Amino acid sequence: MLRTRVLTAVVGIPLFLVALWAPGGWLFAGVCSLLAGVGILEFRSVYSEREGHRYHLNPVLLVWGASLPLLTRLFPDMALHESLLPVLGASFLWELARAWRQGVAPIVPNLSYALFGALYIGWLMSFAVRLRNDFTPQTMYELPIEQGVLWVVWLMAMLWTGDSGAYFAGKLIGKRKIAPSISPAKTVEGSVANLILCALVGYGVGLAVGVSAPVAIATGLGVGVLGQLGDLFESALKRAVGVKDFGGILPGHGGVLDRFDSLLFSAPFVWWVVAYWV
Structure with missing residues (x-):
């Protein structure tokens, strides 16, 4: 299972980044x-x-x-x-x-x-x-890049790192269930790991893309909370109809909804932060 998840990520993440980097959006x-x-x-x-x-x-x-x-x-x-x-x-x-x-x-x-x-x-x-959609020209390692790319990278870095941290922490040290009636596999320990990693990555990547430290940390914590709520909400939708996954198009991850559920709740929040606080 883990190997399949990793292989899908190894193929999918570069393709996603190529689409993200392409000029004009x-x-x-x-x-x-x-x-x-x-x-x-x-x-x-x-x-x-x-x-x-x-x-x-x-x-x-x-x-x-x-x-x-x-x-x-x-x-x-x-x-x-x-x-x-x-x-x-x-x-x-x-x-x-x-x-x-x-x-x-x-x-x-x-x-x-x-x-x-x-x-x-x-x-x-x-x-x-x-x-x-922020097309302000920037440079990264002397390569031209649009500011909107950096905003999405910031968001995805928090989500991917937090999700991975929650997965491994839950597997290694997870004991207490956070919402057994909705998602029995999720643990308090995994949730805490998600929050910590989202805050750290939000801070580190946020500073690199021009966000102040307090806003970057607060955004990381917000993404950690909302990403997990998005995951739980999608799990509740599945439990309501008695299915394990919405699909199987992404091996090891399930369907598109199973993989991008945390993005759906987090993207509006990060857009609001960028629009009004950065």
Whole structure:
């Protein structure tokens, strides 16, 4: 299991960094939309069967959710409601047409599950693109780089290090369960290791990218807390439908939602820090 996780990371992280570094942020936004799309398909696959009913999650909302990261790059200043309102109108018409053709349909679950999936996955993922949208020119080791790349590297360094620290601390010294009813494998010791490492990496990398020490440490602690809450929230979603993983596209990690759950809760927080405190 560990070997598979490491091999997936060895292949995936360089590809992610290449997409992140590419000038203009277009490739990164496209990758984020692709990840959001796969995550939404995973969510749809699991949540289309609920309480003995077969739901057809509204495709208009699902496609909109998958496109939100790319739309954030295309229209950086567009507010969420500016795209949501016409999409809601189109989704209502879609459900009306489906009911017209097929008779009575579970319209509310079709819409509500789809809207939740679009916002939870697509909208939260789009905050990583918002971070990347800072195109201020910088240099790193005499190589040109855009400031947004550094913000995303800061975020991902905290998440990856904290997640790895929690995994190994839990395996080696973990005894006390932090939330056994939601995620039996997570321990208090692993959670503390996550917080400590996030604070240390947040401080170290934060100073390197131009963040003051107090803000960097506070951000690291915030990412440590929110990343773990995102992980627990995703675990609760899985437990509600009795599945272990949302998918298997990333060997050793599960699906896209299983791997990027902590990012979904942390990216909006780091964007807020960068926008208002840096």
